[in-house]
Amino acid sequence: MxxxxxxxxxxxxxxxxxxxxxxxxxxxxxxxxxxxxxxxxxxxxxxATAPRNDRRATARIGVDGYTHPNLQRTVEALYTVGFDEFTLSSSGGFSTAERRAVTAATAKLVGLEVLEETDARIVLTNMLGNDGESVRQSVLQLEYVTVWMHRNAVTAVANADADRAAQVIERDDEADRLFGLVNRQFHRALRSMQAVEQLGFDRPTLFAYYTTARQLERVADHAERTASVARRLEDPTAVGSLDDLATAAHESREVVTDAASVLLGGGSVDQAYDAFTARDRLLDDLDPLDRALHDGSAPDTYLLGLVLDSARRTAEYGGNIAEAMVQLSVQAQND
CATH class of the missing domain: 2.10.260 (Pemi-like Protein 1; Chain: D)
Known part of the structure; x- marks a missing residue:
């Protein structure tokens, strides 16, 4: 320097x-x-070069020889790092299966559409604006989807309701798409100070939104896992600790929502500290429940152990959100 x-x-x-x-x-x-x-x-x-507010970040990449999964990963990477328009080129032309792979990747990403196709290239473009409101709304929507998934997954377990479990599993893609949008905006900000200014957040606040979204997406994954367990259960009511397990799962979800409310609901940082306390208490309470399931002999005992593990992970993810809220608070107090 x-x-x-x-x-x-x-x-x-x-x-x-x-x-x-x-x-x-x-x-x-x-x-x-x-x-x-x-x-x-x-x-x-x-x-050295004057920026233009309407300048779009573009990229071009050759994908000769890429497998279908790697084609999809490349599309996801180009979207995530913040390119507004990018071109995939293939000297031998794209097969029908390769085009389907690109289309499948596009369907998983919010705002991304195919702009142009020829035999040897596919151009994709992002149709959404880059602003802070889209980040906040995406995280709010992600919280709603995640809480809905978790609540219904636990209900599906308690009632061995395969239909409800299927509905939960179907919504996991929605949670992934919402996180993908937040992830994209976060990575754009890493590459460009101008992108930070466009979002209207300072960097600590943007990082708090990103961290919250990341943890919510992980909670959604565990809700999907819990729902998958519900489809395999025979008779969960035969397990004596089922009610305690459902209560623990509910409390783990409250850790997440209480911590996230600091950022998304305008709550005070005291709610983050309360979330820490609730998390620690719940993790202690899960140990005897874990032992009870381990010692049980009912057919569904092992599967319900997976649900308990997801409840533990969910509480820990809520603690991660609370930690981000405390960090944001202390930075704001000392800026």
């Missing part, structure tokens, strides 16, 4: 000199206009 002293020119203008090596590398000469981007963290970004 280099330092410069601020000079006063003409009695009213502050000036600093630019590093000569940097200026030479970017063709900076006298009279050249530079772009200055003030940021909320007291930094000032100097760019």
């Amino acid at each position: 280099e330092t410069r002293k601020v000079q006063l020119t003409g009695g009213s203008t502050y000036t600093i000199s630019l590093p000569k090596r940097w200026a030479d590398e970017h063709g900076i000469e006298a009279g050249r206009e530079l772009s200055l981007e003030p940021n909320g963290d007291a930094s000032l970004v100097v760019r």
Whole structure:
């Protein structure tokens, strides 16, 4: 890092000199206009090329020889890192199966659509704007979907309700798509200070939204796992600790919602500390329940042990959200 002293020119203008090596590398000469981007963290970004608000990040990548799963992973990666438009090219042309693989990947990502297709290339474009409101709304919707999935998965277990379990499993893709959108915005902000400014958040707040979304997506995964267990149960009522297990799962969900309410519901940081307390108490309570299931002989005992493990993980994910809320609070108090 280099330092410069601020000079006063003409009695009213502050000036600093630019590093000569940097200026030479970017063709900076006298009279050249530079772009200055003030940021909320007291930094000032100097760019050799003036940014345009309507500039779209584009990419082009050759995918010759890619397997169908790797084609899908490439589409997901290009979307996640923040490209607004990208082109996949194949010198030998795309087969019908390869086009289906690209289309399947596109269907999993919010706002992504096929813009153009030829024999040798596929162009995809993001149709959504890049703003903070879309991040917040996505996390709010993700919380709603996750809580719905978790509540109904536990009900499906308690009643061995395969139909309800199937409904839960179907919604996991929705949770994945919502997290994917938040993940994309987060990675855009890592690549560009201008992207942070467009979102309207400071970086600690954006990270809190990302962390919350990541943990909610993991809770949704465990809700899907719990629902999958419900489809395999024979007679869960034969397990004497079923009611205690359902209560524990409910309490694990409350840890998550209480912690997330600090960011999403305007709650105070005290709710995050309360979530820590509830998490620790629940984890202690799960140990004797775990032993009871381990010692049981009913056919469904092992499967209900998987549900208990998901309840434990859910409580831990709620604790991770609470930790992010406390970190955000202490940063805000000392900025």
